[in-house]
Amino acid sequence: MPAITAADVRSRIYIIADDSMLGRQSGTEGNFKMTEYLAREAARLGLEPAGDNGTYFQVIPMVMRRPDPSSRLVAGSDTLKLFQDFAPIRPTSTARLGTSINVAGAAAVFGGRAGDTLLILGSSLVRGRLIVFDAPLGSNGQPSATYNTAAGTEAMKYPEAAGIAIASLDLQTSPEGLQRPGSGISEVTLATPPPGGILITTAAARKLLGSDLSALKPGATGRIINARISFIESAVRAAARNVVAARRGTDPALRNQYVAVGAHSDHQGIATKPVDHDSLRAFNRIMRPEGQQTRLTTPTPEQWKLILALRDSLRKTRPPRMDSIFNGADDDGSGSTALLEIAELFASHARPRRSVLFVWHTAEESGLLGSMYFTDHPTVPREAIVAQVNMDMVGRGRKEDTPTGGPRNLQAIGMRRLSTELGDVVDSVNRARTVPWEIDLSFDTPGHSQNRYCRSDHQNYARQGIPIVYFSRGYHQDYHVVTDEAEYIDFDALSRVAGFAHDVVAALANRNDPPRVNRPRPNPLAPCRQ
Ligand SMILES: [Zn+2]
Structure with a gap:
């Protein structure tokens, strides 16, 4: 089977994180445009529509x-x-x-x-x-x-x-x-x-x-x-919608079960005030290594020196460039891209035994609304979804992006919280690779202050008792900042995450039994706990 390449993901990220997508905010024309692109690609790849009324869309009743x-x-x-x-x-x-x-x-x-x-x-x-x-x-x-x-x-x-x-x-x-x-x-x-x-x-x-x-x-x-x-x-200005597509499985006994794989199509739209891209990047490099996640403090004189030196070095390569669009190349242009590539691989090769359900959720940044609506009103029977694989921010993770980063670092969150077997499948798929990932479970620790288990779409599947795994390459200085741009993506690592997630989904779709839930299912109305 051909691999997903760095060139594949690069060409998609530059489309998705382009200024013409207007920051892809749910309920606005930007996210509408993005979901048009996703549905067009799903149709071109020959995927089955799995949204409402035979379409690729599930419109969510989003309001202000x-x-x-x-x-x-x-x-x-x-x-x-x-x-x-x-x-x-x-x-x-x-x-x-x-x-x-x-x-x-x-x-x-x-x-x-x-x-x-x-x-x-x-x-x-x-x-x-x-x-x-x-x-x-x-x-x-x-x-x-x-x-x-x-x-x-x-x-x-x-x-x-x-x-x-x-x-x-x-x-x-x-x-x-x-x-x-x-x-x-x-x-x-x-x-x-x-x-x-x-x-x-x-x-x-x-x-x-x-x-x-x-x-x-x-x-x-x-x-x-x-x-x-x-x-x-x-009402919101433009329809907010999940994009849902399927690749039908082959096994008559299993094809009505689904392995769901997801990412989010939306991001944060347009900032009220434009800022100079390189000045902001120099400032955040020193002061906010995890972007909006890092609390803003006042720089010391020493820190100012470092910031200005960085800015001046960037100035030598180009003049100031004002920026106001939250392009979200990593968040979650990376996951949306990986999901398209995974869908393309499934669409062009032998079908798995179970069906695979591809869901690009909208309104994640508005509080996981798209995935909440999808799991409350799934377009396939909820009990038929045997697992969900979520990818959010899988495009960075270099050493210079995050302290735990590196070419082989992959954060996995939640993979044994409901089903030990799901975690075992992830590990065995990883062990079979020529160069395995170093799977980083530290962000899954109960009570971890970053609360990552509760902060992306997989959470709404987990609350319904569906075993999940959330893959990420971690936060970085451009997290929820207008500087989250395609030029900073690690295309090679992103293509490898996509290939790995594909193989995990394929393993789940082809094994005899769905991953067994052996831990207590939560009350679907209970607030999430990290
Ligand atoms: Zn995200």
């Missing part, structure tokens, strides 16, 4: 949401003020909240510490009520501003509640973010929407419960609440 300014929250005779006393929490793939809270004359109830999985109140106590929680505790044991996981946990625990109120609004460092519109999935299709969520101040919590939280026991009831809190939704 902002809090409805007429939202009301009344405790007894006290009317609380939107954005001062309370602020609605937008649902995400982590916090699977509803988008409204409606309470007509029911007492608030104290739910204890938000995110406490050991405490569960009886459903008759919380039904139709607003449950008020103390701020969740951070890893240092102190009340924390982070609320998504706690809110998601409470929504999962109390589907019959009207709403979840978390007293951590005082702790937010940029509460104005709660006023801004954000993307989401319209939930018109949900029969029983989960409870909506709000952040509240400590003073508001006192008003809702009629007492200091510290004086209350969980389950205590408070004042009579009347609430009508919601969002205003508006």
Whole structure:
């Protein structure tokens, strides 16, 4: 079988990360254009359409949401003020909240510490009520501003509640973010929407419960609440859509099972302010070795010296060039490219026994929305998907890109979390290579601070109990920066990742049994835990 070459991936990356793709942001013309390209390629390769209605597309009902300014929250005779006393929490793939809270004359109830999985109140106590929680505790044991996981946990625990109120609004460092519109999935299709969520101040919590939280026991009831809190939704500018294609398997007994392989087609669009590419790169080289992942600090005089020297050396090769497009060559132009190459290889050679499902997810950067929608509403039976292989940021990983990098370094995340066998398949495919990868499992460590297990599309498959492996070559200075451009991609390594992922998918598609799930399946509504 011919290998996927560096030249193959280079020509595709330069198309996908071109300025004409406008940063590929989901819900805009850029991502629409990208998905047109992907579907055109899938058709040209002769893949079977596996989206909606015999097409390569699955349109996701993506909307922009902002809090409805007429939202009301009344405790007894006290009317609380939107954005001062309370602020609605937008649902995400982590916090699977509803988008409204409606309470007509029911007492608030104290739910204890938000995110406490050991405490569960009886459903008759919380039904139709607003449950008020103390701020969740951070890893240092102190009340924390982070609320998504706690809110998601409470929504999962109390589907019959009207709403979840978390007293951590005082702790937010940029509460104005709660006023801004954000993307989401319209939930018109949900029969029983989960409870909506709000952040509240400590003073508001006192008003809702009629007492200091510290004086209350969980389950205590408070004042009579009347609430009508919601969002205003508006349509996105261009259809947001997953691209879904299949290569049908040959084995009559197995061809209705699928090995899914995925990447994300979207990125971050266009920056509000253009910057000089080389100055920014020189600055980030010294100050932000992992791009947006590295917290921004002020350079010392020594660091400024290094930055300016770097910038001046770049100036010798070319004049300043202003840049405002998030080209996302690595994120996830690399995975999208690898997926096209893998599809091409499957399309042009002997079919495997099981079918292979190729999914280019949209709206990953908007909070894993495309993969959330796909796994909630799969275009093939969900139980027929036996494994998912995800590729996100597989185009860098040189020593100079990441401290753990090198020509043979490949990060693998999640591959034994549900199925030991899946991890064994990855390892055995790797051992059979002339030059095996050094598989780096360090980012899979439970509790790892980068939270990588929860930060890409595979997570939505895992939450449905589908074994996954997530391949990456790691973060680097151009992560979520306009400088993530094709010229910095390691084309040779990318072509080798694509070849390896192809072989893993082929091994999974050809073995007698699907990878056996031998670890507990998560509750699909539970927030992800690294
Ligand atoms: Zn990504």
